[in-house]
Amino acid sequence: MISLLTRLAGVFSQLSVLSFGGGNAILPELQRQVVGVNSWATPDQFHTLFGLSQAAPGPNLMIVTLVGWHVAGLLGALVATLAMIGPSALLAVVATRLWHGLRERPWQQRVQAALTPVSAGLVAAGALFAVRTSAATTTGTVIVVAATALALTRRFHPLALLGTGAACGLLVTVI
Amino acid sequence: MAAELAKAAAGATSRRDGRDPTVVELFRGFLWLGLTGFGGVLPLARRMIVEQRRWLTATEFADLLAVCQFLPGGNILNLAAALGARFRGARGSVAALAGLLALPAVIVIALGVCYQAWEGNTEVRGAVLGLAAVATGLLAATSAKIIRALPRRWAPLTVAAVCCAAVAVLHCPLLVVLPIMVAVSLLLNRKASR
Numbered sequence: 001m002i003s004l005l006t007r008l009a010g011v012f013s014q015l016s017v018l019s020f021g022g023g024n025a026i027l028p029e030l031q032r033q034v035v036g037v038n039s040w041a042t043p044d045q046f047h048t049l050f051g052l053s054q055a056a057p058g059p060n061l062m063i064v065t066l067v068g069w070h071v072a073g074l075l076g077a078l079v080a081t082l083a084m085i086g087p088s089a090l091l092a093v094v095a096t097r098l099w100h101g102l103r104e105r106p107w108q109q110r111v112q113a114a115l116t117p118v119s120a121g122l123v124a125a126g127a128l129f130a131v132r133t134s135a136a137t138t139t140g141t142v143i144v145v146a147a148t149a150l151a152l153t154r155r156f157h158p159l160a161l162l163g164t165g166a167a168c169g170l171l172v173t174v175i
Numbered sequence: 176m177a178a179e180l181a182k183a184a185a186g187a188t189s190r191r192d193g194r195d196p197t198v199v200e201l202f203r204g205f206l207w208l209g210l211t212g213f214g215g216v217l218p219l220a221r222r223m224i225v226e227q228r229r230w231l232t233a234t235e236f237a238d239l240l241a242v243c244q245f246l247p248g249g250n251i252l253n254l255a256a257a258l259g260a261r262f263r264g265a266r267g268s269v270a271a272l273a274g275l276l277a278l279p280a281v282i283v284i285a286l287g288v289c290y291q292a293w294e295g296n297t298e299v300r301g302a303v304l305g306l307a308a309v310a311t312g313l314l315a316a317t318s319a320k321i322i323r324a325l326p327r328r329w330a331p332l333t334v335a336a337v338c339c340a341a342v343a344v345l346h347c348p349l350l351v352v353l354p355i356m357v358a359v360s361l362l363l364n365r366k367a368s369r
Contacts, residue, residue, distance in 0.1 A: 019247045028342045029349035051307025052286045058209045058279025059249045065280050088248025089256035096242045096257040103241040114360035117331035120321045121338025127318040128343045130311040140308045147312025162309045169305020173297050
């Protein structure tokens, strides 16, 4: 148990300092660690955890808490969350003390301009993984396409879409 | 009269109350944000911090956010940590983060527990498949919006495509992809600006 918690802390603290671009940008690396490197979940299980985490409010890092819980229960959830938040939060506290007027510095704009396409690529990779898993069934494919189109063209509340998707998925099993 | 009104309106965002939030106020403020924030807590955070509670002026908020967006970690989590520390040190930081995460963590674990309990049920599995498919669609839409917002030049578009392929097709670790691609991106931008 201790070694499992240590491993969780190691994986998530590394992920914490690499999480440029926030929660969506780390999804592919999270999947690689959880499904590939550590075999803590199957691709389908990971996809389910992703779906459930999106149904919760709050920052889009809640999948980390859920993965921790899946791997080692409540203690795992606590360790994974603290490891994911701790290092980057500490960095933010120190950096906001030291850097004033960061917005006006030309080097900051250069680095930001370099980071943006990198995190765009990472988010796209995460979306590709998720699409690949969801599109394994016909129902999944239809819902993914409909949800993408609706999210791009209309302004529905995410919960309304998620609820409708769950209802459709349930109906298909009944029919 | 109109000038006075305009002045008062400007004062609402350009000046603070003058009183710093306590540890409890930080916890409560972010507790509310954690619960109501759905798919993007940031606009709500700005409204609470600048307009409603007036903990920061609009400029102070923008400066703080610029640093938080620049660093690794979720923007809103970085912001909570930095804001808490600014007013109440380490305790403030912990209070703001705990507030932000407490309810979402309880809810997400409750969802996990419920799913685990009814995993054998075909209907529940169907519902969760539908849920995950919508979550996938939302992520795909977010990704499309981010890509659409990139500058229409070959350098950033190539960097994004290579980065995506390295991770999705070649399964490269982030620890390798991130430094290399940021360096390449910096070099390409520098060349383009010459």
